[in-house]
Amino acid sequence: MTSIRERNKELILRAASEEFADKGFAATKTSDIAAKAGLPKPNVYYYFKSKENLYRExxxxxxxxxxxxxxxxxxxxxxxxxxxxxxxxxxxxxxxxxxxxxxxxxxxxxxxxxxxxxxxxxxxxxxxxxxxxxxxxxxxxxxxxxxxxxxxxxxxxxxxxxxxxxxxxxxxxxxxxxxxxxxxxxxxxxxxxxxxxxxxxxxxxxxxxxxxxx
Missing domain, CATH: 1.10.357.10 (Tetracycline Repressor, domain 2)
Known part of the structure; x- marks a missing residue:
């Protein structure tokens, strides 16, 4: 069974892929990634620490x-x-x-x-x-x-x-x-x-x- 942590990370990764693809690394905001994932912005930093780390993921x-x-x-x-x-x-x-x-x-x-x-x-x-x-x-x-x-x-x-x-x-x-x-x-x-x-x-x-x- 998928844990909440795994589910949230997957949601963030999927949203980040779309945002980075549409806007590029520099123009993408973590707040937009969080909104697309349907999660609070702090969750992005909790799981990935930074936008750079998320991009590398x-x-x-x-x-x-x-x-x-x-x-x-x-x-x-x-x-x-x-x-x-x-x-x-x-x-x-x-x-x-x-x-x-x-x-x-x-x-x-x-x-x-x-x-x-x-x-x-x-x-x-x-x-x-x-x-x-x-x-x-x-x-x-x-x-x-x-x-x-x-x-x-x-x-x-x-x-x-x-x-x-x-x-x-x-x-x-x-x-x-x-x-x-x-x-x-x-x-x-x-x-x-x-x-x-x-x-x-x-x-x-x-x-x-x-x-x-x-």
């Missing part, structure tokens, strides 16, 4: 899923199934952690001043590992000779846009909010573009597997 809440999204690269697998799983996980993050994803993107665009050296090292190490996997597949003749760095950057951009530009995507599609079918279509489309563009044959991977699946 929001970043931490998205870094863990980002690292976990690379799980397909951390075990044996064919290029098609690994890339499909990675794309699906990245789209799931944009759906389930949309506000925290926006905060993370803004942090990166500003030179990552609030990321710790350990967090930066973890993210960079995982990215380099993913790139080395792609390069190995290229060397083995399992995919076209694309630039592995820019392939990974392209996947990041294609999946992250569903968090950063969700308003624009909703407006173009004529929906108040994207639904599961939209995210499944995103997975399918991005996966097809990547696998076809990299000349990867699809063996066991199923690009159309739903993003809602576990």
């Amino acid at each position: 929001v970043l931490e809440s998205i870094i863990e899923p980002l690292l976990a999204a690379s799980a397909p690269f951390n075990q044996p697998g064919q290029p098609a199934e690994v890339l499909t799983g990675y794309i699906r996980s990245k789209i799931r993050i944009s759906r389930d952690f949309a506000f925290a994803s926006k905060v993370f993107a803004s942090e990166i665009m500003h030179g990552a001043p609030h990321l710790s050296s350990d967090q930066t090292e973890q993210l960079n190490a995982q990215a380099k590992h993913n790139i080395s996997c792609i390069q190995r597949w290229i060397d083995q003749g399992l995919m076209a000779k694309v630039d592995p760095n820019h392939l990974l950057f392209s996947i990041w951009a294609a999946t992250q846009t569903y968090a950063d530009f969700d308003w624009q995507i909703s407006t173009v599609t004529g929906k108040a909010k994207l639904d599961d079918a939209d995210y499944d279509a995103a997975v399918d489309t991005i996966t097809r573009l990547v696998l076809k563009g990299c000349e990867i044959k699809q063996h066991t991977a199923d690009a159309s597997e739903q993003v809602t699946s576990t």
Whole structure:
């Protein structure tokens, strides 16, 4: 059973993610975070001590899923199934952690001043590992000779846009909010573009597997 402390911290983190995403770190007020969370302002300081600590907690809440999204690269697998799983996980993050994803993107665009050296090292190490996997597949003749760095950057951009530009995507599609079918279509489309563009044959991977699946 969730304790009152855990529930309150979760409410504050969720509200902080929205406020930081909408206004940025400097313009966000702890009073607005408290109001959105439906809690007294002192609770924010009781649980997180400062706005800076709360901001770092929001970043931490998205870094863990980002690292976990690379799980397909951390075990044996064919290029098609690994890339499909990675794309699906990245789209799931944009759906389930949309506000925290926006905060993370803004942090990166500003030179990552609030990321710790350990967090930066973890993210960079995982990215380099993913790139080395792609390069190995290229060397083995399992995919076209694309630039592995820019392939990974392209996947990041294609999946992250569903968090950063969700308003624009909703407006173009004529929906108040994207639904599961939209995210499944995103997975399918991005996966097809990547696998076809990299000349990867699809063996066991199923690009159309739903993003809602576990």
